[in-house]
Amino acid sequence: VDALKEVAARHGASPARVAIAWVLSRPGVSSVIIAARKTEQLEDNIRAVDLRLSDDDVRQLDAASDPGVPYPKWMVLQLDTAEDPRSKILHPERYTEGGPWKDLRGPRWSS
Known part of the structure; x- marks a missing residue:
């Protein structure tokens, strides 16, 4: 107003x-x-x-x-960046070099 x-x-x-x-x-x-x-x-x-x-x-x-990012879009965006624990079991080849999130995790997660 x-x-x-x-x-x-x-x-x-x-x-x-x-x-x-x-x-x-x-x-x-x-x-x-x-x-x-x-x-x-x-x-x-x-x-x-x-x-x-x-x-x-x-x-x-x-x-x-502007209402910002409305639900459920904010949740979908958040889920898109989350790691699915089933991925390591279903697609182990994706994790040979640290996985798709290697660069996002920082030094704590590096091998």
Whole structure:
């Protein structure tokens, strides 16, 4: 919300208008569902179509809304770097020179 308020202040717009303009700037987005209780809110929401955000504005809003690496992807990435204990039994030839993780283990694991 802080990033929305900062960008809104730079443009003299409401945070809602900035949020709608930002969503509309996303690739693949062709429409946005809006809601308003008052006519003024509806008019402000509609004005988002005319609001042009700079590349810096978009980057700031993207960074503020970035959730990081979501589950399960972070777990998959972690598992991709883990050693499967079955590998030594199923593929002993891979471990003749210290295995595929030799360079990652450091001197403690070197033979």
